[in-house]
Amino acid sequence: MSKPTPLSGFPELLPAQRVVEQLVVDTLRRTFELHGFAGIETRAVEPMDQLLRKGDTSKEVYVLRRLQADDAGSDAGIGLHFDLTVPFARYVLENAGKLEFPFRRYQIQKVWRGERPQDGRYREFTQADIDVIGRDTLPFHHDVEVTKVMLDALRRLAHPDVIGLPGFRLQVNNRKLIQGFYLGLGLSDVDEVMRLVDKLDKLPAEKVAELLVAEAGATPAQAEACLRLATIRTDDDSFVDQVRALGVSHELLDEGLEELATLVRGAAPLADEHVRITADLSIARGLDYYTGTVFETRLDGYESMGSICSGGRYDALASDGRTTYPGVGISLGVSRVLVPLLSRGVLTGSRSVPSVVLVALTDEASRPASDAVADALRARGIACEVAPTAAKFGKQIKHADRRGIPFVWFVGTDEQGAPTHQVKDIRDGNQVDADPAAWTPSTDDLRPQVVSPTTEETSS
Amino acid sequence: MSKPTPLSGFPELLPAQRVVEQLVVDTLRRTFELHGFAGIETRAVEPMDQLLRKGDTSKEVYVLRRLQADDAGSDAGIGLHFDLTVPFARYVLENAGKLEFPFRRYQIQKVWRGERPQDGRYREFTQADIDVIGRDTLPFHHDVEVTKVMLDALRRLAHPDVIGLPGFRLQVNNRKLIQGFYLGLGLSDVDEVMRLVDKLDKLPAEKVAELLVAEAGATPAQAEACLRLATIRTDDDSFVDQVRALGVSHELLDEGLEELATLVRGAAPLADEHVRITADLSIARGLDYYTGTVFETRLDGYESMGSICSGGRYDALASDGRTTYPGVGISLGVSRVLVPLLSRGVLTGSRSVPSVVLVALTDEASRPASDAVADALRARGIACEVAPTAAKFGKQIKHADRRGIPFVWFVGTDEQGAPTHQVKDIRDGNQVDADPAAWTPSTDDLRPQVVSPTTEETSS
Structure with a gap:
C-alpha cells in the first residue's frame, strides 16, 4: 500500500512520546492505588439507550454495526462509550451484590466521541477517572478525599523530578452554595440562573446581567448580586466572609459554604508551587447533574484549552429504582493534557x-x-x-x-x-x-x- | 434504571479478578522492556480498506458510524481493529521516516471481532503482541529472539512465585521446511497440500490422505509421506534426523531444517517444568501469510481451547511499493488465557x-x-x-x-x-x-x- 496518512482526531504517539504517556499513566495509577482505589476496566461498548440518557451528548456517539450482521437489528443497540462515568454507573448496578461500599475505583481508558476534531478535542482519547461511590449514603469527607487524591496525582505529574508537566490550578465550587444564594436572593428558577451565569466565560458581565433580567425574572439588583458572587475567588476559606458580606442568607447556602470551606481547608496542605487549589465561585459545570462539590482544572500556560480535569458530587450516580448510589469523582483528560505538549515538542522521552x-x-x-x-x-x-x-x-x-x-x-x-x-x-x-x-x-x-x-x- | 445484564462476548472483571489481569500485563510489559521492546499503542480504528485486505476476516469487523453524521459517507470508512498486526503494519509505514530499524515493539491492547461469542471466543479481548520489523532485510536470529522473549514472558506467567498460570507448550515449525518437503516429494501445489494437512486437527489421517490424492494430485505414497512428516514432534533438534530418514531432499527443505534446528537449540535453555518448546511439524497456521517460522502455543490442561499464542515470520509485514518491511512476531491472547481461569475461579486476587x-x-x-x-x-x-x-x-x-x-x-x-x-x-x-x-x-x-x-x- 502507499504511505498512509493520519486520521484527524485520532492522535498516535511515536515511541519516545509514548514513554511520557506511559510514565504519566504509571504515576496516576500508583497514586490512586496508594490511596486505596481499585483499578477496573469496563468494556468499550454500552447499549445505546444507556449512552443516550443524556440527550445533549447523543450527537457524539459512535454506533457499532457488524459488517456482515445477519439481521440489521442485532447489533444496532451498541455504541462506543464517550466517558467513563456512564460505564462505571452501569458496572456498579450490574455488580452491586459483589462490590463492597464505599467503593473506590480508578479507571484509565480510552473513550470516543464523534465530534468535529479541533485543537485539544479528539475523537479518541484517554481519560483517568477516580470515583468513590456509596450505597444509600456517602459522607462529605469523601469529597475532600477525592480532591486530595487528584491533587496528590497532579502534584506528582507537575513535579520536575517525576514528569515535569506545567502546573495545575484546581478550581472548586459547590452547587448548594450557588443554588442557596440564588434562593436566598428570592430567585426561584435556579437552574436557569446557573445556566446564564455560566455564560460569563463567553459574554461580558453586562450582557449576562441583561439576560438574567430578561430570561430568569431577576431584578437588576438580584442580577448584580449573582454576578458579584461569581467574581469571588480565594485560595483559602476567606470566600466565606466575602459571600456573607453580600447579605444573603439561606439554609442551603450555609450548607454549601460549610462544605466548600471544609474542602478547601482539607486540601490546602497539598498545594505547592506546582499545584494550587482555589475556591472559584464562578464554576458551575454547565448542565451536568452535580448536586454539591464541582471541580474544574486549568493547566498553567494552557488556560485557553479549558478545564482538563473536572468532576463533582452526584447524589445519584446510579440507581436501580430501589437503591441509590451517591458518588463523587473527578476525571483527568490525559490526552487533552499530553497530546498538545508532545506534538509541540515541549516534552518527550529521553530515548525511544x-x-x-x-x-x-x-x-x-x-x-x-x-x-x-x-x-x-x-x-x-x-x-x-x-x-x-x-x-x-x-x-x-x-x-x-x-x-x-x-x-x-x-x-x-x-x-x-x-x-x-x-x-x-x-x-x-x-x-x-x-x-x-x-x-x-x-x-x-x-x-x-x-x-x-x-x-x-x-x-x- | 433496572439491573443491567452482561453483554455476551464482552467479558468484564471484578476488582479482585482485575488484580490478576493487571499483574499479567505488568509482567508481560516488564519482560518485553527488559529485552528492549518499545511499547506503543495504536488508535482503535483503521480505514475499512485496510481491515478488509484479508478477505476471510471481513465478517468479523465492527464498522463505526457517527449517530448524527451529516453525510452518511463521512465515517463509513472506519472500523475497529480485529488484531494488532494490521495497525502495526500501518503505523510502521506511516512513521517509517521517524523509526529506527530493526524496530522492536510490544503492544498490549484490546481488539474487537464481531463473531458469534462462544467458549474462549470474545467480541472484545486483550492481546499482547511483540514483533521485530526490519527495513528490506531482517536476519533470522530475530526469529530466535522473539521466541526467547515470549518464552521468558510465559515462564514468568507460569512460575508459581509470579502469577502461577498453568504451564505452556510452545510449538514451532517452519513453512520452508514443509514447503520444501512437498516440493522434494514432487508435489507442486504446496499451498493446497498444506491446507489439507492442516485438517489433521479435525479429520482422521486416512481421510486426509484420500483428500491429498483426490484434491492435491498426490500419489498414495506421496500422501503417506506428507502425513508422516506431520507426525514428527521433538523437544530438541532430533526432528532433523527423523525428516532426513523420510528420504526427501530439496534446497528449501534444507533451509527450513537448518532454521528450525537453530531456533529449537537457541530457545531450549529457556524451557523448564512450566514452559516447554517443541518442534511440531504439523503446525502450519492455516491461510496466514507466514513465510518461515510459525508458532502456536497450548495452555496445559486447556488444550481444547486451541492456540492461545501464535505468530511467525512474514517476509513482507508491510510494504509501500518501494520498501518492504519483513517482520517476525508472536501474539498472546491475554483474555483467552485469563477469562476462563478467572470465571471458573481457578485464580483470583488476594484482595479487592x-x-x-x-x-x-x-x-x-x-x-x-x-x-x-x-x-x-x-x-x-x-x-x-x-x-x-x-x-x-x-x-x-x-x-x-x-x-x-x-x-x-x-x-x-x-x-x-x-x-x-x-x-x-x-x-x-x-x-x-x-x-x-x-x-x-x-x-x-x-x-x-x-x-x-x-x-x-x-x-x-
Missing part, C-alpha cells in the same frame, strides 16, 4: 527504546557471548538489546545513539582466551572495565526519563 | 483493593489523626485507606476483612495525651505497637497477589 545498554557484537559467531551479557544484565533488571549485526563498532555506537541508548558494552577476549568486558558511556566517551554480574547504571539512566528538548534540559 | 492497611477511626473528630497515619504510610509506598465511619472496631475489622485487607491500624492517646499506635494482623489477631514512620508489611503483603481459591493455596 527501554534499553539502557546496547551489547555490541564482535562477529556473528560470538553472538552467544553477547547474548550471555544481555541475559546477565536482564537478570538484574537492566533492559538491554544486542546489536543486530556485527557492523564496525563506530556504526554500532551510532545505532545506540540514534535510539538514545546511553551505554555500549564490548565483549572481547584476553591473551589467555578469557572474556573481557568494557562498557562505554557514549555521551562522554568514558569507557571502563565492567562485570556483567555487577555493573549497574544510575537510577536516572535505568529507565527512560521525560526531557524537555525545547529547553535542552532533562526533567530529572 | 490495593490497600494493605485500613486505618481505623476512633471518632469523626479524630479523622485528621487517622489521615496523618495514612499519609505517613503512603509516603513510604504503603497503600492504605481510612475507615469510612467511626463504627465499632469489630465492624471496622470486618470492613477490612471483606476486602481482604490484612492489617488494621489503631490510633489512640496515652494518659499524657500523646498519640499511640498499634497494628493488628487480622488473619491471626496478632496486635503490636507500631510507628507509622517505620512499620513495613512483608513483600508478599505489600501488593495484592494471585491466589488459587480452589486449592486454598496462595501462589506466593
Whole structure:
C-alpha cells in the first residue's frame, strides 16, 4: 500500500512520546492505588439507550454495526462509550451484590466521541477517572478525599523530578452554595440562573446581567448580586466572609459554604508551587447533574484549552429504582493534557527504546557471548538489546545513539582466551572495565526519563 | 434504571479478578522492556480498506458510524481493529521516516471481532503482541529472539512465585521446511497440500490422505509421506534426523531444517517444568501469510481451547511499493488465557483493593489523626485507606476483612495525651505497637497477589 496518512482526531504517539504517556499513566495509577482505589476496566461498548440518557451528548456517539450482521437489528443497540462515568454507573448496578461500599475505583481508558476534531478535542482519547461511590449514603469527607487524591496525582505529574508537566490550578465550587444564594436572593428558577451565569466565560458581565433580567425574572439588583458572587475567588476559606458580606442568607447556602470551606481547608496542605487549589465561585459545570462539590482544572500556560480535569458530587450516580448510589469523582483528560505538549515538542522521552545498554557484537559467531551479557544484565533488571549485526563498532555506537541508548558494552577476549568486558558511556566517551554480574547504571539512566528538548534540559 | 445484564462476548472483571489481569500485563510489559521492546499503542480504528485486505476476516469487523453524521459517507470508512498486526503494519509505514530499524515493539491492547461469542471466543479481548520489523532485510536470529522473549514472558506467567498460570507448550515449525518437503516429494501445489494437512486437527489421517490424492494430485505414497512428516514432534533438534530418514531432499527443505534446528537449540535453555518448546511439524497456521517460522502455543490442561499464542515470520509485514518491511512476531491472547481461569475461579486476587492497611477511626473528630497515619504510610509506598465511619472496631475489622485487607491500624492517646499506635494482623489477631514512620508489611503483603481459591493455596 502507499504511505498512509493520519486520521484527524485520532492522535498516535511515536515511541519516545509514548514513554511520557506511559510514565504519566504509571504515576496516576500508583497514586490512586496508594490511596486505596481499585483499578477496573469496563468494556468499550454500552447499549445505546444507556449512552443516550443524556440527550445533549447523543450527537457524539459512535454506533457499532457488524459488517456482515445477519439481521440489521442485532447489533444496532451498541455504541462506543464517550466517558467513563456512564460505564462505571452501569458496572456498579450490574455488580452491586459483589462490590463492597464505599467503593473506590480508578479507571484509565480510552473513550470516543464523534465530534468535529479541533485543537485539544479528539475523537479518541484517554481519560483517568477516580470515583468513590456509596450505597444509600456517602459522607462529605469523601469529597475532600477525592480532591486530595487528584491533587496528590497532579502534584506528582507537575513535579520536575517525576514528569515535569506545567502546573495545575484546581478550581472548586459547590452547587448548594450557588443554588442557596440564588434562593436566598428570592430567585426561584435556579437552574436557569446557573445556566446564564455560566455564560460569563463567553459574554461580558453586562450582557449576562441583561439576560438574567430578561430570561430568569431577576431584578437588576438580584442580577448584580449573582454576578458579584461569581467574581469571588480565594485560595483559602476567606470566600466565606466575602459571600456573607453580600447579605444573603439561606439554609442551603450555609450548607454549601460549610462544605466548600471544609474542602478547601482539607486540601490546602497539598498545594505547592506546582499545584494550587482555589475556591472559584464562578464554576458551575454547565448542565451536568452535580448536586454539591464541582471541580474544574486549568493547566498553567494552557488556560485557553479549558478545564482538563473536572468532576463533582452526584447524589445519584446510579440507581436501580430501589437503591441509590451517591458518588463523587473527578476525571483527568490525559490526552487533552499530553497530546498538545508532545506534538509541540515541549516534552518527550529521553530515548525511544527501554534499553539502557546496547551489547555490541564482535562477529556473528560470538553472538552467544553477547547474548550471555544481555541475559546477565536482564537478570538484574537492566533492559538491554544486542546489536543486530556485527557492523564496525563506530556504526554500532551510532545505532545506540540514534535510539538514545546511553551505554555500549564490548565483549572481547584476553591473551589467555578469557572474556573481557568494557562498557562505554557514549555521551562522554568514558569507557571502563565492567562485570556483567555487577555493573549497574544510575537510577536516572535505568529507565527512560521525560526531557524537555525545547529547553535542552532533562526533567530529572 | 433496572439491573443491567452482561453483554455476551464482552467479558468484564471484578476488582479482585482485575488484580490478576493487571499483574499479567505488568509482567508481560516488564519482560518485553527488559529485552528492549518499545511499547506503543495504536488508535482503535483503521480505514475499512485496510481491515478488509484479508478477505476471510471481513465478517468479523465492527464498522463505526457517527449517530448524527451529516453525510452518511463521512465515517463509513472506519472500523475497529480485529488484531494488532494490521495497525502495526500501518503505523510502521506511516512513521517509517521517524523509526529506527530493526524496530522492536510490544503492544498490549484490546481488539474487537464481531463473531458469534462462544467458549474462549470474545467480541472484545486483550492481546499482547511483540514483533521485530526490519527495513528490506531482517536476519533470522530475530526469529530466535522473539521466541526467547515470549518464552521468558510465559515462564514468568507460569512460575508459581509470579502469577502461577498453568504451564505452556510452545510449538514451532517452519513453512520452508514443509514447503520444501512437498516440493522434494514432487508435489507442486504446496499451498493446497498444506491446507489439507492442516485438517489433521479435525479429520482422521486416512481421510486426509484420500483428500491429498483426490484434491492435491498426490500419489498414495506421496500422501503417506506428507502425513508422516506431520507426525514428527521433538523437544530438541532430533526432528532433523527423523525428516532426513523420510528420504526427501530439496534446497528449501534444507533451509527450513537448518532454521528450525537453530531456533529449537537457541530457545531450549529457556524451557523448564512450566514452559516447554517443541518442534511440531504439523503446525502450519492455516491461510496466514507466514513465510518461515510459525508458532502456536497450548495452555496445559486447556488444550481444547486451541492456540492461545501464535505468530511467525512474514517476509513482507508491510510494504509501500518501494520498501518492504519483513517482520517476525508472536501474539498472546491475554483474555483467552485469563477469562476462563478467572470465571471458573481457578485464580483470583488476594484482595479487592490495593490497600494493605485500613486505618481505623476512633471518632469523626479524630479523622485528621487517622489521615496523618495514612499519609505517613503512603509516603513510604504503603497503600492504605481510612475507615469510612467511626463504627465499632469489630465492624471496622470486618470492613477490612471483606476486602481482604490484612492489617488494621489503631490510633489512640496515652494518659499524657500523646498519640499511640498499634497494628493488628487480622488473619491471626496478632496486635503490636507500631510507628507509622517505620512499620513495613512483608513483600508478599505489600501488593495484592494471585491466589488459587480452589486449592486454598496462595501462589506466593
